[in-house]
Amino acid sequence: MYALRGIAVSLTFFVLFYCLLSTLVAGAWRALRLLRATDRTLVTLLFALRVFPFAASVLLTFVFVVPSFQLLEPHSVDEGMGAMPLALGLCALLLIAWGCYRVITAQTETSRVVARWLEGAHPLHVDGTSQTVAPALTFQSRREAPPLTLVGVCKSKVLVSESTVSLLTGDELHIALKHELEHMRSRDNLKKLFFRFCPFPGMRQLESAWSQAAELSADDAAVSNPDDAVDLAAALVKLSRLVPVESAPVCTVGFVTGSISARVSRLLAWSEARKAKQNGIRFWHVAPPLIVATIGAFVTYGPALSLTHEVTEWLVR
Amino acid sequence: MKAFSIFWASSRPQLGPFEQQVLEEMWTHGSATVRELLESGRIRQAYTTVMTTADRLYKKGLLDRVAEGRAFRYTPRLSAEELQRTVAVEGIQQLLGSGDAASHPLSYLVEALSVHDATLLDELQLLVERKRKELQDARERKVREQR
Numbered sequence: 273m274y275a276l277r278g279i280a281v282s283l284t285f286f287v288l289f290y291c292l293l294s295t296l297v298a299g300a301w302r303a304l305r306l307l308r309a310t311d312r313t314l315v316t317l318l319f320a321l322r323v324f325p326f327a328a329s330v331l332l333t334f335v336f337v338v339p340s341f342q343l344l345e346p347h348s349v350d351e352g353m354g355a356m357p358l359a360l361g362l363c364a365l366l367l368i369a370w371g372c373y374r375v376i377t378a379q380t381e382t383s384r385v386v387a388r389w390l391e392g393a394h395p396l397h398v399d400g401t402s403q404t405v406a407p408a409l410t411f412q413s414r415r416e417a418p419p420l421t422l423v424g425v426c427k428s429k430v431l432v433s434e435s436t437v438s439l440l441t442g443d444e445l446h447i448a449l450k451h452e453l454e455h456m457r458s459r460d461n462l463k464k465l466f467f468r469f470c471p472f473p474g475m476r477q478l479e480s481a482w483s484q485a486a487e488l489s490a491d492d493a494a495v496s497n498p499d500d501a502v503d504l505a506a507a508l509v510k511l512s513r514l515v516p517v518e519s520a521p522v523c524t525v526g527f528v529t530g531s532i533s534a535r536v537s538r539l540l541a542w543s544e545a546r547k548a549k550q551n552g553i554r555f556w557h558v559a560p561p562l563i564v565a566t567i568g569a570f571v572t573y574g575p576a577l578s579l580t581h582e583v584t585e586w587l588v589r
Numbered sequence: 590m591k592a593f594s595i596f597w598a599s600s601r602p603q604l605g606p607f608e609q610q611v612l613e614e615m616w617t618h619g620s621a622t623v624r625e626l627l628e629s630g631r632i633r634q635a636y637t638t639v640m641t642t643a644d645r646l647y648k649k650g651l652l653d654r655v656a657e658g659r660a661f662r663y664t665p666r667l668s669a670e671e672l673q674r675t676v677a678v679e680g681i682q683q684l685l686g687s688g689d690a691a692s693h694p695l696s697y698l699v700e701a702l703s704v705h706d707a708t709l710l711d712e713l714q715l716l717v718e719r720k721r722k723e724l725q726d727a728r729e730r731k732v733r734e735q736r
Contacts, residue, residue, distance in 0.1 A: 509717055
């Protein structure tokens with residue numbers, strides 16, 4: 273009974289933290305626009321905000337709730353359990369199960385579609401492009417795959433349709449592949465899968481803002497001179513004319529995504545100076561608040577455990 | 590405003606040019622009294638004209654107002670983006686509900702979007718080609734200078 277009560281209380285706190293933090297994030301993430309951050313910083317901040325409710329809830333539960341229960345709840349007392357922790361604990365279990373279900377279905381659907389796209393596909397060899405970009409990762413697809421897309425979470429691959437190869441010049445294809453490989457480096461498909469795991473109403477817009485920022489960030493990372501920028505813009509415009517036959521599954525990142533006109537305009541205005549400014553978030557940017565938070569947690573740990581236990585008592589009764 | 594004036598005309602009371610100007614000024618200010626609008630200098634009409642127009646916008650549900658002394662302080666009920674979205678959604682719903690066969694209006698919409706997309710892509714292609722030529726000219730100029 274003691275262990276069951278501990279689990280129920282932990283799950284109750286987890287779901288309460290999760291809902292509270294998710295509501296706050298869903299309501300307040302737009303304030304990030306006021307920061308005037310670079311796209312690389314913005315994409316990191318948007319991702320951090322999206323995963324913050326889940327990560328913080330897990331952290332708070334394991335750092336405060338579980339120890340407070342273990343240390344301050346007497347083992348000998350055989351208390352009953354109120355309806356509220358039972359109901360909220362059940363909600364937490366349902367939330368986790370729903371997240372797992374969404375992840376499994378997304379993965380299954382992606383695997384099914386990608387297997388179909390890969391039928392008859394062969395490694396890409398165009399004017400040395402595959403050798404210079406990523407020899408083992410690019411495949412030329414014969415089937416109705418999208419023009420250019422990154423697929424998969426663990427063993428990612430870039431699929432290039434036959435029409436894309438015939439439509440783009442060598443340089444355009446090279447830079448477009450670099451763009452997709454930037455998504456691979458950032459593990460964007462894994463991030464999308466994680467979004468599926470922690471759903472919450474109102475998060476869709478945050479995810480779509482992240483997706484747009486991720487495209488701009490991959491554009492920036494792929495381009496290193498004005499010619500690259502023009503080639504990437506040209507590839508975008510050309511591939512935008514190829515209508516995809518079917519909608520892409522979750523664990524894929526298509527090349528033609530987001531606002532095409534915004535991306536093209538941005539690429540055409542590319543400059544060395546802007547590239548130099550595109551520094552992402554470094555460790556020393558986050559170190560001071562992290563240190564302060566850790567010291568704060570150490571100093572207030574005892575009283576915080578007592579407070580958590582009081583709230584637990586109130587919840588259980 | 591022009592972008593959705595077609596839908597606006599059919600689904601809501603149409604806005605006159607001066608009403609549009611006052612609404613745009615309200616969006617710029619966030620909230621304003623008639624006097625503050627006049628003091629900004631961009632509206633050159635009589636006080637009573639602006640007051641009547643703001644009152645009309647309030648009655649059309651586009652502005653909120655609270656009493657402030659002997660005047661009213663007006664605030665836009667929707668942002669420009671929200672209004673555009675509302676009008677577009679209403680317009681599209683009206684379009685989809687207008688035909689006998691549900692698929693007809695939808696096909697018109699797809700056709701219009703395809704034409705719009707193609708035109709936009711043509712314009713973007715032109716920009717890309719222009720930029721490419723600029724870069725090529727700059728390169729050739731540099732080579733000539735080096736010689």
